[in-house]
Amino acid sequence: MSLSAFAALLERLVFTPGRNAKLALLRQWFAEQPDPERGIGLAALTEELRLSAARPAMIRELVMTCTDPELWRLSYDYVGDMAETVALIWQPRAGVNAPPPALSDVVAALEAAPKAEIPALIAGWLDTLDAGGRLALIKLVTGGLRVGVSARLARVALAEWSGRPVEEIEEVWHGVSLPYAPLFRWLDGTGPRPDPREAPVFRPLMLAHPLEAADLAALRAEEWRAEWKWDGIRVQLVAGPGGRRLFSRGGEDISAAFPEILAAMDFHAVLDGELLVIRDGEVAPFADLQQRLNRKTVTAKMQRDHPAAVRLYDLLFDAEEDLRPLPFDARRARLESWHARAAPARMDLSALVPFDSLDALARLREGARAAAIEGLMLKRADAPYVSGRVKGLWWKWKREPLTVDAVLMYAQRGHGRRSSFYSDYTFGVWREDGELVPIGKAYSGYTDEELAWLDRWIRNNTVNRFGPVREVERGLVLEVAFDAVQRSSRHKSGVALRFPRIARIRRDKPAEEADRLATVEAMIASALAEGERPG
Template identity: 55%
Template sequence: MKAFAELLDRLVLTPQRNAKIRLLADYFREAGDPSRGYALAAIAGTLSLNTVKPQLIRDLLLERMDEVLFRYSYDYVGDLAETVSLVWEPPQERVAADIPLGEVVERLQMAGRSEVRSLVRDTLDQLDTSGRFAFLKLVTGGLRIGVSARLAKQALAEMGGKDVSEIETLWHGLTPPYLPLFLWLSGEADMPVLKTPAVFHAVMLATPVGEGDLEGLDPADFAAEWKWDGIRVQLANIGGVRRLYSRSGDEISGAFPEILEAAGFTGVIDGELLVGGTARSNQATGTFADLQQRLNRKTVNRKMLEDYPAFIRGYDILFSGERDIRSEPFQARRQALAALIDAASPQHFDLSPLVPFSTWEELDRLRANPPDPVIEGVMLKRLNSPYVAGRAKGPWFKWKREPFNIDAVLMYAQRGHGKRSSYYSDFTFGVWTESDGQTVLVPVGKAYFGFTDAELEILDRFVRDNTVERFGPVRAVRAEPEAGFVVEVAFEGLNRSTRHKSGVAMRFPRIARLRADKLPRDADRLETLLAMIEEKALR
């Protein structure tokens, strides 16, 4: 665990992307099997463990520590794993040992439910402070070290001198601890051959249009499509094996059985998963809030299938039949995709329409006023571009609509994780409305990004100086018409929601500006947000 703990510490303190890749690559070269494979799985989010609930960890600590002292310590440190790792006192006869990460993981995987408690206690007794911290982060599934699965794959590519697209092709056909993968990367074996052909292929991503990005580019070299507000998916049917994946490669087949059943073609397509009706069925497309009713479910019942019918709006095609056509230009792939969808079920598949335009100014006007409220912008695709994994700047751009903005009042705050564990960085904000004849704040969203480090210092200080009530880890802050903190919140969309007290749900909210120039009484009202929904519905 010592090498893994040191890796986590250094990754947290290393902000540069390339430096993180070098740290990971060095670790993967030097660590033995199966420890490096389990470390990779933990970082990439593919490790399956008998996860340990935070309450169990608290209970174990309180066997050896006064509860009041623990609460004060936890409140000061702000992170449970860090607190426990610092204050845990092993029996005097125990000497700290360096247990291999692979051994720790395999112990947990083999442990029965009744054995987990004693296993966690014994492991904490054997490890030193940094090892305990790494172990607790591992078993609670809360690494949060600023490393994505994609970055970990880049590190594997650097370690083995391979192209990251080769690793992406293999990724979903292999399982932890990835022994065949590391043997290939180390030059000790050939590239693994996958047993199941219908695996996920890394998607091609678009670069957001920034200032000046379109200058000098000829509009005639690009095709434009609407950017729909669903989720990006990849549907594969190869060798009779059908799979539906999210953009990140998570399999979501169980939640959308009708899509798999309707996939009578052979190939791999890329598209947007939406609910409602396809353009070919002449029914309205549902909102992202409607789609959320189907997401994150292992199975769905008949009523769910009837109320929220799902379909795929095709963007691209990777395999036509069993032939890989990713190297062909976009125009050729588009023709192949159109032919496939034309022969597919009209209730479950349609083709993303092209947006005619001749100048960037014309496209900008169309982007600002799309024909459907479910559209959140346009996609630009160079006509001769191959389908390349990752986010290469130039072939594809996304040009989203300008975000919505409101002024809201901070209501609640909670500490963050990782580097932010000592700061209040997760914020709930609200707007004014009338209730029982009184003007009150009602929460409308949460945000934990958008602000700079300097602004975080200001927000954290306000929370500490203005806490009026505590609910476990949550702090309620002063929020009155004449006293409080106003923030400008930007968000991509807004829908009605029965799950929220306010009746609205924001899409991708973030704090855009701190409004020290405004009093809370000047913040927006719930009626303003409801009017935005009505305006969107009338478009």
């Protein structure tokens, strides 16, 4: 199968917004494509395929050897996406009529070629492809396809195509490697179910639904258990005879970034918890944890300055015993017993929050404005541990967001379906000396109609350009909602917002009436005054 077929799939996925329609495209791909092509395509779509040989800078240098620099600059500014610009601007050499490469040939050649030969390889492939194929090639080799296909959606498509329960597929997903030949043989009925044996593989996490007022009204307090929703990252700890791994909620192996956690996993179990930075028993702001994330290695100083720990929520496996079918209360008792027996370093238990009525619980939630607590988790006492987001078993009851009126400062084009729109916004508030200083960046919260209006406003009010970024007139106020605010040395303002999103466009408000930095700083002081821990 040539790369052109993969390019056609990507194009259809980009312009297919509906979930069911995307599933249909993926089912067709799995049914029609041969091995190893379908497996490599699956890995690329789910970002499991990582080709490190060709960086974006290398691609730009390659294009600049045959393109006028000013034409490239203008084209890139207009298109807003590097891969799409390359696909459109590349002029194939005359006389090249070789067939397009197969997807597997591209991957094999990039993995085997010396670094010095890679630009010539890519140039040769670009000469054989049309614009769609060139776009797919550049996206493939640089990563980040951005076509709206998550690993979960891909597994659902595999389940629908094969007739196997998605839960069974998720159990073996991390036990097979690219290009997933044993997985496809099992799913199409020509091979046995892959057996990860004692390998430290990821098990799908149980997720919660946001609690709405109508849901709350239907709850009976005695049927539920409550825990604080800690502001870290959800992780799964897997340890046993086959090894030790620390996984993120999406199944990414993050063990290398947290060697002290891995060293403490001297047990045989699978645990669910929250990764945090904890100093002297107190949970540090999420910004401290960010210093540790996405690192391949960490220094001793980094470990000392940002000490990682895990607050445990659940026990999925105790040695070989699968506890997930048990009700929450039984698993909680087993977790407490296991923790007392194993006494693992750098791990404590997420405490149950006592309450005798939902009104009392609501009052406790109102006190959750502390920097490291997002709200509450509600778990049915009789709920088994099931993969995915099954409504009615777990609820997340987050505190109400804070808001601030900020001034739009900079805008940048998005990716995928948004690559033609200025959809990423940097905003700021006024200091007392009259300077506008940035406090965050948001790229969600608005409707399609609001996005179109914002894009037009930005194009009509641009005052400067920095590559793909536009600086705009200080004339538009955005109401920004966010979960928390914390000190930040990375921002000129000295503060940063947690999970900012656009709540509404304040066309009615003059920019000079937007909020002051002192207002935002007062929110930090208010949270501290309420106490670092509610309850």
